[in-house]
Amino acid sequence: MKRKLFLILLLLLITINISGCWSKKELNEIAIILGTGVDYTKDNKIQLTYQLARPAAFGGGGMGGGPGGGAAMNQNITWVVSATGDTVFDAQKRLAQQIPRHLYLGHNVVLILDERLCRHGVLDVINFFHRQPLSRGTVWVMATPQEAKKVLESHSELQMTSAQAVGFLARLRTGYVLRFRDFSQDLASRGTNPVLTQVELKRQGVAQGPGLEKVHHHQEIVLTGAAIFKGDKLIGWLDCRETQGLRWLLKGEVRRMGVTIPSPICPGKKISLEVMKGKINIDPVYQKGKIKFFLTIKAEIDVIEQQDEEDFTRPEMIKAVENIAAAEIRQRVKTTLDKVQGEYKVDSFGFGEAFHRKHKREWSKLKNRWDEEFANAQVYLTVKVKLRDTGLQGRRASLKR
Amino acid sequence: MFDFFKRLESPGVKEQSWRSQKLKTSLKENLTTLHFILADCYDVVFREFTFAQLPDIRLALIYVDGLADKIQVSNFVMRSLSLEVPPALPKEYKITKAQAFDFIRDRGLCIHQIGEANTLGEVIDAVMSGDTALLIDGHAKTIINGARGWEARSIEDSKTEAVVRGPRESFVETLRTNTSLLRRRIKNPALKIEIMPIGKITHTDVAITYIKGVVYPGLVTEVKERLSRIEIDAVLESGYLEELIDDNPLSPFCTINHTDRADKVAALLLEGRVAIITDGTPYVLTVPTLFNEIIQSPEDYYQRYFFYSLIRLIRIAALIIFLTAPASYVALLTFHQEMLPTALLLSIAGQREAVPFPTLVEVLIMDLTFEILREAGIRMPQPVGQAVSIVGALVIGEASVKAGLVAPATVIVVALTGIASFTLCYSGTLPLRLIKFPLTMIAAFTGLFGLICSLIILITHLASLRSFGIPFLYPVMPLSPAELKDVVVRAPWWALLTRPHLLGKENLHRMKTGLKPRPPGERK
Amino acid sequence: MVQTLIFLLNLVFLIIIYLEVPPLVKNKRWRELIAFAVFLWLGMVLSVPLVLGFDLPSPTKAIEAIFKPLANWLKPS
Amino acid sequence: MIYATLILFIPQNTVAHAKQDAWLSFLIAFAGGVLISLVVINLSLRFPGKTLFEYLPLILGRWPGKIIGFFYVWLFIHFCALVDREYCSTIVAAFMPETPLVVFLIHGTTMSAYITYCGLEVLARINQLFLPLNAGLLTILFALATPEMKVANILPVFDTGLLPLVKSTITPLSWFGEIITLAVIVPYLAEQKNVYRLTIKALFFVLVLIEIATVGVLLVFGPTLTSSYFFPVLSGTKMINIANFIERLEIIPIVIWITSGTVKGALFLWAAALGSSQLLGLKDYRPLILPLAVIVTSLSYLLHPSIIDLLNFLTQTFPFYALTFEFGIPFLLLIIVLIKGSGKK
Structure with missing residues (x-):
């Protein structure tokens, strides 16, 4: 027992004497x-x-003045x-x-x-x-x-x-x-x-704010x-719009993205939708030296704002809105894709990784000139949209009815 | 080699020469001797009187004023012997001088507990413990009347372990009262109370209490052996014994717990432990002690188990906070700023901007202040005590922050540490309170690495401790998963089927299985 | 600096000797004492040059030399 | 008494060879580890109550046995030094780059020495606490890191081919092979009958831990980045950020490393001390612990000039060096025993 105590003392001694405070930073x-x-x-x-x-x-508290940001104002x-x-x-x-x-x-x-x-x-x-x-x-x-x-x-x-x-x-x-x-x-x-x-x-x-002269x-x-x-x-x-398309292409990272589409019945009026869930599936196909990508985008959207008087309790209207939204999303993605693939000729979307996962043997041959290969690849795009919710209203309150 | 201290062995207390001396037949001679021995004992009373039946027999009463119950002595000893002739005595019965002793013993006294003594030592011991000695002329022995009665504190609430729900009785200084408190809870002859006097000068009675059939027999033998080894002049408090029978004398951790709650002792006895009750102190030692007793309170078992399971977890958290909070605070602030969230770091940095001390000094100052306040709160006369500690804490805390000596965050950390320690068993926290300081310093010199190393050493040390043969950290180390039900949480009573395995292996089962209450329709 | 380190190192050795030797001598465990001395001497041989700043040859080099052909096989390309 | 040699290490090297299939190579290495442990236990059970150092002279004769025995003492010292060096280097590189390495080494070996001093029982008890603790912490880390993980990172399976996979297996195999310490522990186990079952259980447990670490890291970083980090687990932990509140958990891997490293170091130190005391015919191994600790400290400082050298050694030379002792010699011993028919059964 005595020796054990000495061991503890030894440790203390070593700690206090030798270690000093090298990495110490107050x-x-x-x-x-x-x-x-x-x-x-x-x-x-x-x-x-x-x-x-x-x-x-x-500093909050004791430094005088109010808590947090208030004190720091000036x-x-x-x-x-x-x-x-x-x-x-x-x-x-x-x-x-x-x-x-x-x-x-x-x-x-x-x-x-x-x-x-x-x-x-x-x-x-x-x-x-x-x-x-x-x-x-x-x-x-x-x-x-x-x-x-x-x-x-x-x-x-x-x-x-x-x-x-x-x-x-x-x-x-x-x-x-x-x-x-x-x-x-x-x-x-x-x-x-x-x-x-x-x-x-x-x-x-x-x-x-009060007291702000100018x-x-x-x-x-x-x-x-x-x-x-x-x-x-x-x-x-x-730019901002193209970035939205980019977000679709990159793992469907699109939660809470807004999409605004023209109304299916009233020309000039708009409907705003919010994407609640988005997913993209990339399916690379390699056929006779040709690379094809089949992209499937699936989205669930909510209606957030409505300028026309559309009644969303009617199933065919839902269908129509879904179709227009799909077209809109497709358009956006297409724009970005065209710009990145066509103009910049780079694979920014991880399509190469997807290709690697599916065709590992071909990949080892293609990987060194992937960007050129990608620029020539064909991309097929399918968008599926599901209208999930319409907020608290089924249709807009109208003056006419 | 360097053990100078061992050489200076204490010679022990000298045995007084008269102890084994036999009493003489002559009362006068005996009285002279006793007067000599008890010279200058102002509180010892000698009372000589004549036996009513046989005037040529002189009697003498010796007792200590204040320890013997005077009313009993005068009513049932003196009155009956000096005035009243036992009326039931047959006419033809003739008392001779030779019969006097037996007669007085059998017919003359109305005292419940009587004994005999032949040596001076026995007489003196009896008188000193409050009994009354009756010396009879012509007989070389005395009658010891067990008419004790002294001023004692009445049974009160426990001062150190308060509960909201549960019995409030706590032990007092008198051994007999304490044993009665236990006996009232365990009405079973299996509750054994063995007395052993310890202390060459004080002759303190020490009771070894256990429940036969529950306790592991080897444990009782071991306790007795360790106690009988003790040769000391005085035992004024159980703390004397505690340090003399401890398994790990050089460890800051005490592997013998003490309590003044009668219900807690009863519960511990029922788990197969041994309690050592010392006369003259309300604090009873219980062995073996496990580390987990620090997070257990008797109330856990009286209140609803859901909430008190949460309380157990809170106590574990409090234990960890208590031990490591100041140390990790120092380590985080001086070494590992990256581990704090950005906003928090900025806020603390802002608070610390004007503080002139390094974090370590700051924390140590606050910690020390807290310990001083705590000690002051205990030592102050009771009515002032609380006021002082509250005012001290408020004023010092507030003022030191205002003056920019200490960052508010430090005050929070130290205060939290202090509060956390109050959730735990008081005596168990003492070693941790001690260890907290070196831990803080190590953390300030080597950061979290040093802290972790110290904790590993600490755990190793704890793991190597044993309390009367039981590993101190049981049931965590060695791990006994089934028994964590009474450590990490408090399982409901119908699930606490067994006693702790290592302690209660003699009689493992507490209760019948399947006692979980069911609706009437599902019974049987 | 070197003096301080040497002093500390000696202190460590003294403490070790203080902790271990008296009980061994008391119990007349001479065999243990010899083994203890040999190991401690080895420790000294290894540690003192380190403190003084001499470069001792690393035993790793010898092991590496023995297993070189096999090790090369495992080198990441 | 439950024994377990906790082998928790940083899955950095294997990934360099096997890329995203690193987790597979651990599975294979586990099988190898089981084989080694079977050989070792079988050998031990043939000499009940005797440690490796006691039966070596019985098998090989007095002097050759003792010489081989001293090789094993060296091996354990070396292992201990390596373990200490590993986790101390990690801390220096990742946390306190300004503090001299030797400070940590002294701390580490002192801790190990203290644990060893308290005896095998305390060692086992501590392990009993730390093992579930570490497993729990690792699982928590894994769970917290899930938002950062991408399944795609470990696909495709079997990408690199067979040879790199075999190559990647050898390093973890040598780590699993540290189960050779069993040869010293077995006589002290309470349950002699269940040794096989317990060992395989323990190995499996270690495998699960390693897989959690490896797969977790791979899922977070992908193979290329993983192999470029010295301490992928640490870097992985840095990625954790949940609700902007639970983040900066680097302390967890550090706790895991220090605790497991200390226990492991203590075990090897114990084996070395016990071994040398038995070879020299001493009654008590305790007096040897402190001198051995000094040797281990200076050795672990001396062995490698830098962390890169350490890692190179661990991944390239160490496997063969260790496997010679872990597998080669025990296997030969078993064959000799079978031919000579010495021992029980």
């Missing part, structure tokens, strides 16, 4: 990075921008700093010389890459974030046609910081979004080319579309 000693931006400068260097939280602005919440260097780490080291705290990447929310960098190739930059033990796969990766630094130099009206705001926006999945992990997986796979979210700083609404016209980061990559290089953008 909370007051770290600079929490919320957003990261990487730009490619004109002289071919890398410009790294960090959006750092200023913790004093986040102070700067974030600090955006940037530096240039040959590599990301080089730039970071330069930043470290300016910032009196340890840079801390563990809470990074977004990684924004600018267009020049994307066109030049992102692999060189991405590696830094792979190796960092603190960097997470859940970071949202986004591309912007503007300068990433400019995009990060913004703030949000509803969230504490613009980086967090974009994070929440992404989590709501109102547009096409991608996590770092999926991005690297797509980069590594031969059967898929990555697609990034496109973000832009846009003038957005008017901030108002009206702030305010810029926020918004999701505006998608960036199409070939390998690790950007080759084009998709």
